[in-house]
Amino acid sequence: MSRNNDAQPTLRARLWARPGGRVALILVGLIILIALLAPVLTALEGQDPNTYHDNLLNSATGGGPNAPFGGISAAHWLGIEPTTGRDVFARLVYGARISLLVAAGATLGQLLLGLLVGLAAGLGNRWADTLLSRFTDLVLSFPYLFFSIALLAIVPQSFPRPVLLCVILAGLYWAPTARIVRAETLVLREREFVAAARLYGASVWRVARKEILPGLAAPVVTFTALMVPSNMVAEAGLSFLGLGVQPPTPSWGQMLSTATTWFQTDPEYVLVPALTLLLCVLAFVALGEEIRRAVDPKGAGR
Amino acid sequence: MFNNPLPARRIKLASLSAAALLVGGLAAACGGSSTTTGATSFNAASCTGGTLNVLDQSTEDTGLDPAVLYTSGGGAIPRLLFRTLTTRDTTAGAKGRTVVPDLATDTGEASENATVWTYHLKSGLKYANGEAITSADIKYGIERSFSSVLAGGPPYLRDWLVGGSTYQGPYGSDPDLASITTPNPTTIVFHLRKPEGDFPYLAAETQFAPVPKADDTGKNYNADPVSSGPYTIQSFTKGKELVLVRNTYWSRGTDSQRLACPDKIDISLGLSSTVIDQRLASSIGQDADAITTDTDVDTATLAKSASQPSLKARLTSGNFPDTTYLAFNTKAAPFDNQLVREAFSYAVDRTSLVNAQGGSQLATALTTYDPPSIGGAYHPYDYFPAGASGNAAKAKQLLAQAGYPDGLTVTLAYDSNGSSYDGPANAAALQQALAKAGITLKLDAIDDSNFDAVVTNTKTEPALSLFSWGADWPSGAPFLTPIFDGRDIVQGGGNFNLAQYSDPSVEAEIDKINQITDNSKAQAAWGDLDAQLGKLALTVPLYTVNDVVLHGSNVKNTYVDQWRGWYDISSVSVK
Numbered sequence: 052m053s054r055n056n057d058a059q060p061t062l063r064a065r066l067w068a069r070p071g072g073r074v075a076l077i078l079v080g081l082i083i084l085i086a087l088l089a090p091v092l093t094a095l096e097g098q099d100p101n102t103y104h105d106n107l108l109n110s111a112t113g114g115g116p117n118a119p120f121g122g123i124s125a126a127h128w129l130g131i132e133p134t135t136g137r138d139v140f141a142r143l144v145y146g147a148r149i150s151l152l153v154a155a156g157a158t159l160g161q162l163l164l165g166l167l168v169g170l171a172a173g174l175g176n177r178w179a180d181t182l183l184s185r186f187t188d189l190v191l192s193f194p195y196l197f198f199s200i201a202l203l204a205i206v207p208q209s210f211p212r213p214v215l216l217c218v219i220l221a222g223l224y225w226a227p228t229a230r231i232v233r234a235e236t237l238v239l240r241e242r243e244f245v246a247a248a249r250l251y252g253a254s255v256w257r258v259a260r261k262e263i264l265p266g267l268a269a270p271v272v273t274f275t276a277l278m279v280p281s282n283m284v285a286e287a288g289l290s291f292l293g294l295g296v297q298p299p300t301p302s303w304g305q306m307l308s309t310a311t312t313w314f315q316t317d318p319e320y321v322l323v324p325a326l327t328l329l330l331c332v333l334a335f336v337a338l339g340e341e342i343r344r345a346v347d348p349k350g351a352g353r
Numbered sequence: 354m355f356n357n358p359l360p361a362r363r364i365k366l367a368s369l370s371a372a373a374l375l376v377g378g379l380a381a382a383c384g385g386s387s388t389t390t391g392a393t394s395f396n397a398a399s400c401t402g403g404t405l406n407v408l409d410q411s412t413e414d415t416g417l418d419p420a421v422l423y424t425s426g427g428g429a430i431p432r433l434l435f436r437t438l439t440t441r442d443t444t445a446g447a448k449g450r451t452v453v454p455d456l457a458t459d460t461g462e463a464s465e466n467a468t469v470w471t472y473h474l475k476s477g478l479k480y481a482n483g484e485a486i487t488s489a490d491i492k493y494g495i496e497r498s499f500s501s502v503l504a505g506g507p508p509y510l511r512d513w514l515v516g517g518s519t520y521q522g523p524y525g526s527d528p529d530l531a532s533i534t535t536p537n538p539t540t541i542v543f544h545l546r547k548p549e550g551d552f553p554y555l556a557a558e559t560q561f562a563p564v565p566k567a568d569d570t571g572k573n574y575n576a577d578p579v580s581s582g583p584y585t586i587q588s589f590t591k592g593k594e595l596v597l598v599r600n601t602y603w604s605r606g607t608d609s610q611r612l613a614c615p616d617k618i619d620i621s622l623g624l625s626s627t628v629i630d631q632r633l634a635s636s637i638g639q640d641a642d643a644i645t646t647d648t649d650v651d652t653a654t655l656a657k658s659a660s661q662p663s664l665k666a667r668l669t670s671g672n673f674p675d676t677t678y679l680a681f682n683t684k685a686a687p688f689d690n691q692l693v694r695e696a697f698s699y700a701v702d703r704t705s706l707v708n709a710q711g712g713s714q715l716a717t718a719l720t721t722y723d724p725p726s727i728g729g730a731y732h733p734y735d736y737f738p739a740g741a742s743g744n745a746a747k748a749k750q751l752l753a754q755a756g757y758p759d760g761l762t763v764t765l766a767y768d769s770n771g772s773s774y775d776g777p778a779n780a781a782a783l784q785q786a787l788a789k790a791g792i793t794l795k796l797d798a799i800d801d802s803n804f805d806a807v808v809t810n811t812k813t814e815p816a817l818s819l820f821s822w823g824a825d826w827p828s829g830a831p832f833l834t835p836i837f838d839g840r841d842i843v844q845g846g847g848n849f850n851l852a853q854y855s856d857p858s859v860e861a862e863i864d865k866i867n868q869i870t871d872n873s874k875a876q877a878a879w880g881d882l883d884a885q886l887g888k889l890a891l892t893v894p895l896y897t898v899n900d901v902v903l904h905g906s907n908v909k910n911t912y913v914d915q916w917r918g919w920y921d922i923s924s925v926s927v928k
Binding site: 135317 | 657715
C-alpha cells in the first residue's frame with residue numbers, strides 16, 4: 052500500500068527529470084514569485100499600480116499615452132494605461148495576485164467538493180450513488196457562464212469579489228472532478244486491500260481516507276493541475292465582463308476589457324495583459340500535462 | 354415643484370428603449386461648439402429625394418405612441434411623425450436650444466401670472482389620412498397620456514395642470530380634463546395650478562401631438578399612429594426595422610422646422626453600438642447614406658480620427674446639458690460642515706476625470722452646476738479653485754480648520770456599471786485625487802439596477818455619492834429645482850435633492866423666477882440662483898459630457914443639436 056506522502060517527492064523528482072517538466076516548473080514558480088514579490092518589483096520600478104499620470108496623456112485625442120508604443124519608458128517599463136496614466140507593469144504584477152489567488156482558491160474548492168461527492172457516490176449504497184451521480188450530471192449540464200454571470204450580478208457589490216469568484220467557480224465546476232473520483236473509487240473499492248480493511252471493521256470514513264484516497268492521488272492531481280489554468284481563464288473572462296474585482300484593484304481580465312477599445316490606437320496596451328495571460332495559462336497547462344505523463348507514463352500518448 | 358419628479362437623468366438611460374434620446378453624451382464647450390458638415394453642397398430647395406438609412410441601438414419595443422414616449426424636445430424619429438404645439442428650433446448652434454412654434458402660431462400667450470397658457474393653431478394642418486387637425490385632438494392626445502395603460506411620459510403635466518393629480522385619462526368614467534379647454538377648433542387653453550414660465554418647453558413633448566379620437570386604438574396605437582409630421586409609417590417590426598415614407602398631406606408651407614429631405618427613411622433597429630460605429634466609419638454602400646440617432650462614437654474611432662482627416666470630417670459634436678457631480682448629503686456627517694465640503698471642492702482632480710471619459714473631446718471640466726451648454730442659465734463661477742488637477746494644500750488646510758488635521762475617511766457610493774457615466778473609472782480617479790489631500794475614499798460599488806433606488810431614497814442615501822443630472826429641456830428650471838428646492842425633498846424614494854438642502858428664501862426665489870415669461874430674463878435669473886447656491890458647496894460639479902457622433906460620407910447638413918446632443922434627422926439630406 053503506497054503512503055500518500057511517498058508519492059510527493061517522487062512526483063517532483065520525476066517532473067524535474069523531464070526537460071518539459073523542468074521548464075513548466077520554472078515558469079510556474081516564476082509566476083508565483085512575481086505575484087508574491089509584486090510590492091518589491093513595483094518599488095524597484097519606482098511606481099505603484101494606482102497613481103494617475105495625467106501629464107503623460109494626450110487628452111485632446113482621447114486620453115491615450117503621449118509617447119509612442121503605449122508610453123514605454125525607463126520609468127514605465129510596460130507603458131501606461133490610456134485615460135488614467137497608471138503604470139501597466141505595476142498593474143500587471145498586482146493583477147497576477149488576483150489571477151493566481153482566484154485560480155488557486157477555486158481549484159481547491161472544486162477539489163474538495165469533487166472528492167466529497169465522488170467518494171460518497173463511490174462508497175455509498177445504490178441509492179446514494181444514483182442520487183449523487185444524477186446531481187453531478189445536473190450540475191454538469193448547467194450553462195456555466197450564464198450561471199456565473201447571474202450569481203455575480205445578484206450578490207451585493209460589498210461582498211469581497213475574489214472570495215465570491217472562488218465560491219462561484221468552485222460551486223459550478225466541481226462536477227468533472229466528482230465523476231473521475233467516483234469512477235476510480237468504484238474500481239478501487241473492489242480491490243483486496245479495501246476488502247481486507249473492511250473485514251477488519253474499518254469505518255467507511257477510515258476506508259475512504261486511508262485506503263481509497265491514496266489511490267486517487269494520481270488521476271486527481273493530474274486533473275486538478277489542468278483545472279488551474281481553466282479557472283484562470285474563467286476569472287479573466289468574468290472580470291472582462293465587468294463582474295470580477297472592483298476598481299481600483301487591478302486584474303488581467305479587467306485590463307483586457309478596458310484595452311478592447313484601444314487595440315487599434317494603442318495595441319501595446321492589449322498585448323501586454325493578453326500575452327501575460329497566454330504565457331501563464333500555457334505554463335500551467337504544460338505543468339498539468341507533465342504531471343499527467345510523470346504520474347502515468349503508460350498513458351503518455353493518450 | 355414636481356411632486357413626483359421622474360428623474361430627468363432617466364432621459365439618458367431610457368433613451369435606448371424610448372425613442373430617440375441620448376445615451377451618453379452631453380455637452381459643454383462654451384456655447385455652440387457644434388459644427389455643420391457637408392453644408393457646402395447643401396441646398397434646402399433641392400435637397401429632396403433618396404433614402405436615408407438610420408442605424409440605431411434602440412429596439413423601439415414600446416412602439417411609437419405619442420402619449421407613452423419620453424423624449425427630449427420631441428425626439429429624433431418621433432418628431433418626423435408627430436408635430437406638437439411648440440418644438441425645438443431646427444438650427445445648429447446655440448439657437449437650437451430655443452423653443453419655437455410648431456402647430457401653434459406662437460410659443461404661447463401667458464396670462465394670470467403664467468398660470469394660463471393659450472395657443473392658436475396654424476391653418477391648413479392635416480394628418481396623413483387627409484383629415485384636419487383640430488385643437489380638440491391635441492386636448493385628447495394629452496388626456497390619453499394620463500391613462501394608466503399609456504404610462505411612460507414625463508411627469509410634469511400631472512403636476513402642473515389643475516386637477517392633473519387625480520385625472521385618470523379619457524377611457525374611464527370621467528373622461529374630460531376640465532383644465533384644458535378648446536373654445537374653437539383652432540384654440541386651446543391650459544389652466545395650471547401654479548406659475549410655470551417654462552410651459553412652452555413642455556409643449557414640445559410628444560404628449561402635445563394631436564391624436565384623432567376616432568382612430569385611437571388604445572394600447573395598440575403605438576404600432577401605427579396617425580402621423581401629423583412629414584412622414585408616415587410604411588412598415589414597423591419592433592426590434593428590427595422601421596420604414597418611413599412621405600406624408601403627402603404635409604408641406605413645408607405649414608412647417609418651418611422640418612426640411613424632410615429624403616423620400617424614404619429606413620431605420621434599422623436593435624444594432625450593437627460597435628456595429629453602428631464600424632458601419633458608419635467604413636461608410637460602404639448604403640452606409641454612406643447612413644446616420645444614427647442614438648450612438649456616440651467610440652473612443653477608438655475618435656482616436657483614429659486624429660490621424661485620418663476623412664474620418665474627422667465626418668465627426669460632428671454637440672451638447673446635451675448635463676452635469677456629473679459629487680453629491681453631498683448635508684444631513685450626514687462630515688458633510689454637514691461646509692468647510693469639509695469646500696475641502697472636497699478644492700481636492701478634486703478634474704483632468705483625470707475628463708481623461709477617464711475619453712479626453713477633452715468627450716468631456717469638459719465644470720466648476721458650475723449649470724453647464725455652459727444650458728445657455729442663458731450658465732453663470733460662470735469658480736469659488737473653490739482646484740485648478741486643473743486639484744489643490745491638495747488648500748484642501749488640507751480647510752480640513753484642519755474643520756477639525757480633521759489628520760485627514761478623514763469617507764465612503765463614496767457609485768454606480769458599478771462600467772459603461773455608466775458615473776461609474777468605476779470616475780470613482781478610482783477621485784480616490785487617487787482625494788488621497789493627496791489626506792482624504793481616504795472607500796469605494797461602495799452599487800449595482801446599476803439598484804443605484805438610483807439606494808441613492809435617491811432619503812432613508813438609505815449615502816453621505817457621498819457620484820451622480821449625474823440632465824435636464825428634460827435646456828432651461829435652469831429642470832436643472833436647479835429638483836436638486837435644490839427644499840419642497841422637492843421626497844421622503845422615501847425618488848428624491849433628487851441629494852443635499853437635502855432646504856432654504857425658504859431660495860424657494861421664494863424659485864417661485865419668483867417661475868412667473869417670468871420672458872425666457873432670457875428667466876434664464877439669467879436661474880443662472881444667478883446657481884451662482885448663489887454654488888457658494889454653499891452643496892455639490893462639487895465635475896464635468897459635462899460632449900456628444901460626438903459619426904455619419905456616413907454622403908449625408909449632408911448634419912449637425913448635432915444643442916437641445917438633445919444628437920443629429921437632427923429632420924434636417925439631413927442624402928442628395
